[in-house]
Amino acid sequence: MDLNEVIYLIEIDSKWIEDQLRILKNFTDEGPGITRITYTKPWLKAHEYIKKLMIEEELEVKVDGVGNIIGSFKPKGKLSKRVSTGSHIDSVRNGGNYDGIVGVLSAIEIIRVIKRLKIEIDKQIDVIVFAAEEGERFNIGCLGSKAITGKLTEEQLNSIRDREGKTLLQAIQECGFSGKIDECRIAKGYYNNFIELHIEQGPILESKGKDIGVVTGISAPSRIKVTFKGMAGHSGTVPMDHRRDALIPLAETILEVRRIIEPVKDLAVGTVGFIQVKPNVATIIPEEATAIIEFRSLNKEVKDQLIETILTRIGEISTKNKVDYDAKVIVDEKPVYIPTYIIELIEKVANNLGYKTLRIPSGASHDAAHMMEICDVGMIFIPCKGGYSHMPKEETSIENIVKGVKTLVHTILSI
Numbered sequence: 551m552d553l554n555e556v557i558y559l560i561e562i563d564s565k566w567i568e569d570q571l572r573i574l575k576n577f578t579d580e581g582p583g584i585t586r587i588t589y590t591k592p593w594l595k596a597h598e599y600i601k602k603l604m605i606e607e608e609l610e611v612k613v614d615g616v617g618n619i620i621g622s623f624k625p626k627g628k629l630s631k632r633v634s635t636g637s638h639i640d641s642v643r644n645g646g647n648y649d650g651i652v653g654v655l656s657a658i659e660i661i662r663v664i665k666r667l668k669i670e671i672d673k674q675i676d677v678i679v680f681a682a683e684e685g686e687r688f689n690i691g692c693l694g695s696k697a698i699t700g701k702l703t704e705e706q707l708n709s710i711r712d713r714e715g716k717t718l719l720q721a722i723q724e725c726g727f728s729g730k731i732d733e734c735r736i737a738k739g740y741y742n743n744f745i746e747l748h749i750e751q752g753p754i755l756e757s758k759g760k761d762i763g764v765v766t767g768i769s770a771p772s773r774i775k776v777t778f779k780g781m782a783g784h785s786g787t788v789p790m791d792h793r794r795d796a797l798i799p800l801a802e803t804i805l806e807v808r809r810i811i812e813p814v815k816d817l818a819v820g821t822v823g824f825i826q827v828k829p830n831v832a833t834i835i836p837e838e839a840t841a842i843i844e845f846r847s848l849n850k851e852v853k854d855q856l857i858e859t860i861l862t863r864i865g866e867i868s869t870k871n872k873v874d875y876d877a878k879v880i881v882d883e884k885p886v887y888i889p890t891y892i893i894e895l896i897e898k899v900a901n902n903l904g905y906k907t908l909r910i911p912s913g914a915s916h917d918a919a920h921m922m923e924i925c926d927v928g929m930i931f932i933p934c935k936g937g938y939s940h941m942p943k944e945e946t947s948i949e950n951i952v953k954g955v956k957t958l959v960h961t962i963l964s965i
Contacts, residue, residue: 559667560663560667560956560959560960562659562663562952562955562956562959563659563662564948564951564952566659566662567655567656567659567948567951567952567955568948570603570655571647571648571651571655573599574596574599574639574647574651575647577592577593577595577596577599578592578641579592581643581644582644582942583641583644583645583646583647583941583942583944584641584644584645584646584647584942585641585642585643585644585645586639586640586641586645587640587641587643587684587686587687588617588640588681588682588684588686588687588693589617589681589682589687589721589722589724589725590687593639593640594725596639597617597619597639597679600619600639600654600658600679601613601619603658604619604621604658604677607621607623607658607661607662607665608623609621609622609623609661609677610622610623610624613727614697614698614727614733614734615697615722615727615728615729615730615731615732615733615734616681616682616693616694616697616702616722616727616729616731616734617681617682617694617722617725617727618678618679618680618681618694618697618698618734619677619678619679620676620677620678620679621658621661621676621677622674622675622676622677623661623664623674623675623676623677624674625670625671625672625673625674626670627670627672628672629672629673629674630672630673631672631673631674631742631743632673632674632675632676632740632741632742633673633674633675633676633741633742633743633744633745633962633965634675634676634677634678634741634743634744634745634921634925635653635656635657635660635675635676635677635678635744635745635746635747635958635962636653636654636657636676636677636678636679636680636746636917637650637651637652637653637654637657637679637680637683637746637747637748637916637917638650638653638654638679638680638681638682638683638684638694638917639651639654639679640681640682640683640684640686641684641686642684642686642940643686644941644942645684645939645940645941645942645944646938646939646940646941646942646943646944646945647944648749648934648939648944648945648946649748649749649751649939649940649944650683650748652747652748652749652932652946652951652954653746653747653748654677654679656747656951656954656955656958657677657678657747657958658677659955659959660675660677660955660958660959660962661675661677663959669963671963673742675962676741678698678744678917680692680693680694680695680698680917681693681694681697682694683695683916683917687712687721688710688711688712688718688721689710689773689842689880689881690706690710690718690881691771691881691915692915692916692917692919692920693718694734694917695917695918695919695920695921696920697731697734697735698734698735698736698920698921698924699735699736699920699921699923699924700735700923701920701923702731702734703731704731706718707719707722707729707731736924737924738923738924738925739924739925740924740925741921741924741925742925742926742965743892743925743926743927743928743965744918744921744925744926744927744928745892745896745918745927745928745929745930745958745961745962745965746916746917746918746927746928746929746930747929747930747932747954747955747957747958748916748929748930748931748932749931749932749933749934749939749944749946750763750910750931750932750933750934750937750939751913751914751934751937751939751940752913752934752937752939753936753937754908754910754937755908755910755931755932755933756933756934756935756936756937757937758908759906760906760907760908760933761900761905761906761907761932761933761950761953762896762900762905762906762907762908762930762931762932762953762954762957763907763908763909763910763930763931763932763933764893764896764897764900764907764908764909764910764930764931765888765893765910765911765912765928765929765930765931766887766888766893766909766910766911767848767885767886767887767888767911767912768848768885768886768888768911768912768914768915768916768918768919768929769846769847769848769885769911769912769913769914769915770846770847770850770853770883770884770885770886770915770919771844771845771846771881771883771915772844772845772846772853772856772857772879772881772882772883773842773843773844773845773879773880773881773882774842774843774844774857774860774861774877774878774879774880775840775841775842775843775877775878775880776800776803776840776841776842776843776864776875776876776877777838777839777840777875777876777877778796778797778799778800778838778839778840778868778871778873778874778875779796779837779838779873779874779875779876780793780794780795780796780835780836780837780838780839780871780873780874781793781794781835781837782829782834782835782836782837783834783835784833784834784835785832785833785834785835786833788835793835794835794871794872794873795835795836795871795873796827796836796837796838796839796873797827797836797839798871799839799864799867799868799870799871799873799875800825800839800840800841802867802871803822803841803843803860803863803864803867804822804841806860806863806867807820807821807822807843807860808820810856810859810860810863811845811856814847814852814856817847817848817849817852818845818846818847818849818852818853818856819845819846819847819913820843820844820845820846820856821843821844821846822841822842822843822844823842823844824840824841824842825839825840825841826839826840826841827839827840842880843860845857845860846913846914846915847885848885848887848911849885850884850885853885857879857882861877864877865877883915883919885919886918886919886922886927888927888928888929889926889927889928892926892927892928892965893909893928895928895961895964895965896928896930896957896961897909899957899960899961899964900930900953900957902960903953903956903957903960905953905957910931912929912931916929928961930954930957930958930961931954932946932950932951932953932954933946933950934946934950935947
């Protein structure tokens, strides 16, 4: 079938998508919401299930050294280009059932549409399921796309550990993957494009009554790990003037993050979402207190200034409280900007389908940001109810998903 005839004929199999969402919801650890951490049993079960779906659609499926799945659909005739699409299937702890999964199922549905309508294409379409997009277990996000683009190192595989002390490489190999990062690398230019569909994870599209978010750029996280070291003591017998309480400077630092963000709050955000106190006993003065500070922004200069400022203030706060400290930047990624021609194409496609669009930056990081190292990328957002994400309340409607898939299908076919 000719592509020009397709726009009026494409129907998305919403029942199939709903059925898959229901099935995948079962692959989780106990507790509220979805807990499907990469390199755990629930993730492995979901991994095998998605692989099965790809094989059913006759994709050429391979799994690389860190567990990325790539399913290739190749044209019968001449190959003009290669495009890729997909997302991730892992979750944060007690997260939702739509983050990442929508993009994976939508990518597979593209192949199902092409086969149903017998559309003749001249491009290879690869469906990619990235491993470890969330940094839940090892505090390193987008691990799979970093491996693909050559940004993951052997040193990281052997040095990064989870809370139980297990290395990243050990976790990977325990799941049956080789851990060889040279198996993962895809050369720059192999793909012409990567397009990712994702829930917005924020309230803007819903509040403005828009159907499709056309992403203009993807902000990048920087994270600082800080540990204050004081002296433990009995909570009842050590006078206040004699204490070196490690938690006090940490508390001051957390408030300082909020203070320095305030003047640039339209350009950046700051969060302290991880805290660890030792010995963490009610009757003992804290001896050690650790936090991870995160800044995100589309403006690299603003983000760099925030890092510099908070590191200076950490030193001053430590001196004032007479405690030792260690602070280091553990993540420092660069924001990316979506090429104008892709923004305009997604916008045109969505408008032709009758959808209301909004150009919008992504505050969250995504695998698409790292794929920019090897090809031009685009992102399509759909609304999520109340803007909730990374929590059990995360939700979007099947109507939103269908609009997103239709926009993705036509973008992939047109690009």
